[in-house]
Amino acid sequence: MKMSLTDPFLLTPAEAAAADRETDASGIPIFHLMQQAGFAVAAEALRHFAQAERFVVLCGPGNNGGDGFVAASALRRAGANVSIHLAGRPEELTGAARLAWLEAQTPAQSFSSYQPHPGDVIIDAIFGAGLSRDVPPEVTDLITRVREVGCPVLAVDLPSGIDGLTGQVRGAAFQAQRTVTFVARKPGHVLMPGRIYCGEISLAPIGMPTRIARRHARTVSVNDPRAWKAAINVQQGDTHKYKRGHLAVFSGGPSHTGAARMTASAGLCAGAGLVTLASPPDATLVNACAMTAVMVREIADLQDLKMWWASGKISAAVIGPGFGVGEGLRSYVHASAARPMVLDADAITAFAERPDELFALAAGSEPRQILTPHEGEFARLFPDLAADKTIGKLERAKRAAERAHAVIVYKGADTVIAAPDGRLLINENAPAWLATAGSGDVLAGIAGANLAQGIPAFEAAAAAVWLHGEAGNKAGVGMTAEDLIRHIPAALEDLLSWCRL
Ligand SMILES: NC(=O)C1=CN([C@@H]2O[C@H](COP(=O)(O)OP(=O)(O)OC[C@H]3O[C@@H](n4cnc5c(N)ncnc54)[C@H](OP(=O)(O)O)[C@@H]3O)[C@@H](O)[C@H]2O)[C@@H](O)CC1
Ligand SMILES: Nc1ncnc2c1ncn2[C@@H]1O[C@H](COP(=O)(O)OP(=O)(O)O)[C@@H](O)[C@H]1O
Ligand SMILES: [K+]
Structure with missing residues (x-):
């Protein structure tokens, strides 16, 4: 999949959500975008973290978590050792994230049961563009535990805890080594301190028509x-x-x-x-x-x-x-x-x-x-x-x-x-x-x-x-x-x- 950062336009989280809806209405389901997103994450994980003994996919309650389920399935099919930890109960998942969960057909464990090990590579799919408030204490604890062991983090869309609009840390955030984002970067990838928390950023197009994405990108661009x-x-x-x-x-x-x-x-x-x-x-x-x-x-x-x-x-x-x-x-x-x-x-x-x-x-x-x-x-x-x-x-x-x-x-x-x-x-x-x-x-x-x-x-x-x-x-x-x-x-x-x- 071609990845590039050459386009200067940015999508705010609200604009990204509106573009998702319009894409869905145009006949390309969100689940399709989610699959492309998850595959891009898995490809990035295999390419950049070949040394991983285990990929630990941390999935949140929304579509960011859905991307995580798809990535976990793809990694497993590629022969990697994968475990999934989930916020809340699977029955609470809705929409495309629920479909992704059902397709993954895998047992999921709780966040609190995860003990990081050296050799683990974290795929952070807890919160992305939908983060709407400070992260809850169980996520803060998880971030601290991962940081203490020093496991590398590959963030899905945004490091969990980084506000996609402002780049601010909402309570706590993962320090990612790499971040894969989709369609266009968000302001939070470019503003400080979000830019630092993202590490190296790559962009996956995931099949959203450019004309739709651009029509929604009205607020801000990179200074180019x-x-x-x-x-x-x-x-x-x-x-x-x-x-x-x-x-x-x-x-x-x-x-x-x-x-x-x-x-x-x-x-x-x-x-x-x-x-x-x-x-x-x-x-x-x-x-x-x-x-x-x-x-x-x-x-x-x-x-x-x-x-x-x-x-x-x-x-x-x-x-x-x-x-x-x-x-x-x-x-x-x-x-x-x-x-x-x-x-x-x-x-x-x-x-x-x-x-x-x-x-x-x-x-x-x-x-x-x-x-x-x-x-x-x-x-x-x-x-x-x-x-x-x-x-x-x-x-x-x-x-x-x-x-x-x-x-x-x-x-x-x-x-x-x-x-x-x-x-x-x-x-x-x-x-x-x-x-x-x-x-x-x-x-x-x-x-x-x-x-x-x-x-x-x-x-x-x-x-x-x-x-x-x-x-x-x-x-x-x-x-x-x-x-x-x-x-x-x-x-x-x-x-x-x-x-x-
Ligand atoms: N075109 C694209 O780019 C595509 C993007 N895709 C992916 O979708 C992601 C956006 O998905 P999303 O809108 O479902 O938001 P997401 O980040 O999963 O979080 C929302 C959930 O978290 C919850 N919640 C929020 N804050 C919380 C907190 N502090 N503490 C606790 N809970 C909190 C919130 O709950 P609520 O606020 O409703 O109570 C809701 O349940 C995007 O980042 C990308 O990965 C692809 O799949 C498809 C194409
Ligand atoms: N960490 C940084 N990375 C990149 N540019 C920076 C950084 N810190 C400051 N700058 C830039 O350097 C310039 C410093 O300007 P200013 O604070 O007025 O300094 P001075 O008064 O010493 O000239 C500004 O253009 C600012 O954007
Ligand atoms: K994330």
């Missing part, structure tokens, strides 16, 4: 160039630097210039035609000594700034990295309202006490602002959303974008990009070594360069996050933010190849 490449300007020979946009980056005072300088350099490497570092007078000399291709211009006060915008010579701006939190920053943001702008770092913190003032600035116009909070900054600007444990990162980012009338880049290993109109992407190409000082400043510069080139805010933000991750992969482990900047052009080259496809 296919989502936004149409908005990227593939440069033509007749371009000139002004066509490629002029990015302004605001520097902090004389002892805080490094962050904005990195932002400015990143903006230039990412394709802005010109970049100017707007410097307070006492920092101009420091900045001028440090920059070459990036221009330096003194902006002494609000009046200077207003005249600069009014000149029509700048296309976009980045404010925040190293600027310093305070009234000065807020007044610059006010003077730049409705301009294409990235608000990062201090520009987010400066509005922590009065977020509504910031959100009001962007109300009523198409979104031109990109806000790039990391976890801590997000909690400062949206404390109620950050504190609400009933929702996950996707929902937080979505509500924040609606409230702020801005594109939100909610950073982290699983950066979420959200637009006020509800569009959502989850990024997955960022290596862990991007967590280094100055990395966020570089991201702000790339996003600023995209805005300066006239790319709409959502696409500008998403492309920036992807390029940042790609540059990080090219720079490699141990990189610094300066190395990251140097690898932006190679990442851009990759992007342009995508765009020409």
